[in-house]
Amino acid sequence: MTSPNAQSTPAATATSPIAVASSVSRHFGSVTALDNIDLSIGRGEFVSIVGPSGCGKSTLLEVFAGLQDHDSGTVTVDDRPLTGPRSRTAVIFQESATLPWRTVRDNVAFALEVRGVAKKERRARADELLETVGLSRFGDHYPTQLSGGMRQRVAIARCLSMEPDLILADEPFGALDEQTRLVMSHELLQIVDKLTCGVLFITHSIQESVLLSDRVMVMSARPGRFIDEVAVDLPRPRSEDVLASPEAVVLHERIWSSLREEAKKTMSVTR
Numbered sequence: 001m002t003s004p005n006a007q008s009t010p011a012a013t014a015t016s017p018i019a020v021a022s023s024v025s026r027h028f029g030s031v032t033a034l035d036n037i038d039l040s041i042g043r044g045e046f047v048s049i050v051g052p053s054g055c056g057k058s059t060l061l062e063v064f065a066g067l068q069d070h071d072s073g074t075v076t077v078d079d080r081p082l083t084g085p086r087s088r089t090a091v092i093f094q095e096s097a098t099l100p101w102r103t104v105r106d107n108v109a110f111a112l113e114v115r116g117v118a119k120k121e122r123r124a125r126a127d128e129l130l131e132t133v134g135l136s137r138f139g140d141h142y143p144t145q146l147s148g149g150m151r152q153r154v155a156i157a158r159c160l161s162m163e164p165d166l167i168l169a170d171e172p173f174g175a176l177d178e179q180t181r182l183v184m185s186h187e188l189l190q191i192v193d194k195l196t197c198g199v200l201f202i203t204h205s206i207q208e209s210v211l212l213s214d215r216v217m218v219m220s221a222r223p224g225r226f227i228d229e230v231a232v233d234l235p236r237p238r239s240e241d242v243l244a245s246p247e248a249v250v251l252h253e254r255i256w257s258s259l260r261e262e263a264k265k266t267m268s269v270t271r
């Protein structure tokens with residue numbers, strides 16, 4: 001896979017983080033969704049956020065995507081103040097939309113087409129990406145002929161075709177059944193090792209966060225603040241087997257113990 005960072009702007013340095021939020025707050029009327037958040041995502045770093053329902057995870061992701069305003073603080077991406085959505089930030093949602101009238105290959109090639117890449121090159125690049133996500137046999141299919149998990153893989157391939165320097169994924173496997181979810185996190189794990197861009201990944205699964213991340217941020221119940229930061233220094237490349245290692249069990253336990261009280265607070269408010 002080509003390195004998206006090879007095309008970094010002159011303002012960027014190899015070592016500066018790709019995305020930084022400093023003292024970011026966001027209110028919706030009387031609701032404080034984000035309270036003085038600081039988070040930086042390194043180039044090539046995979047950062048997960050876990051936190052109780054409604055704590056502000058999606059709001060933070062949308063702020064980084066330039067889709068949501070913030071009331072105070074600053075957000076920079078690629079060393080520039082963020083003013084709105086940008087072409088090299090790829091966003092994947094729980095049920096990412098595909099274009100039903102286009103084949104899988106043409107869905108993946110869409111961003112390349114918009115950028116004016118020649119047809120032959122588009123096709124070759126799309127096929128390469130379909131292979132990366134394990135869909136090489138399905139290039140001529142239409143999205144409606146695929147399962148939910150396969151459609152999410154199309155969305156991931158399409159996102160990679162943008163050669164992003166930042167990927168923001170909001171519970172990308174949240175709508176999938178347990179088995180498909182396991183398969184998808186396995187496949188994402190294969191892709192993650194080839195990525196050179198920063199990733200912010202929101203998940204409700206502690207296992208997923210430990211398996212995929214370099215760092216896990218634990219968010220408090222609303223108003224969202226970070227209450228723990230856990231470095232996941234398990235060796236890469238990883239396989240699911242790593243989750244059974246004593247190191248991974250300790251990490252899982254730590255994240256869960258930080259999260260447990262917060263989850264209880266959320267449940268007592270919503271009961």
Ligand SMILES: Nc1ncnc2c1ncn2[C@@H]1O[C@H](COP(=O)(O)OP(=O)(O)OP(=O)(O)O)[C@@H](O)[C@H]1O
Binds near residue numbers: 031
């Ligand atoms: N557009 C909006 N208008 C009003 N309130 C909002 C809006 N978006 C989010 N909120 C509120 O902000 C808080 C944080 O929401 P957010 O969706 O960021 O949480 P979350 O952690 O992603 O939740 P979940 O895990 O359930 O998806 C919630 O109380 C939510 O109701």
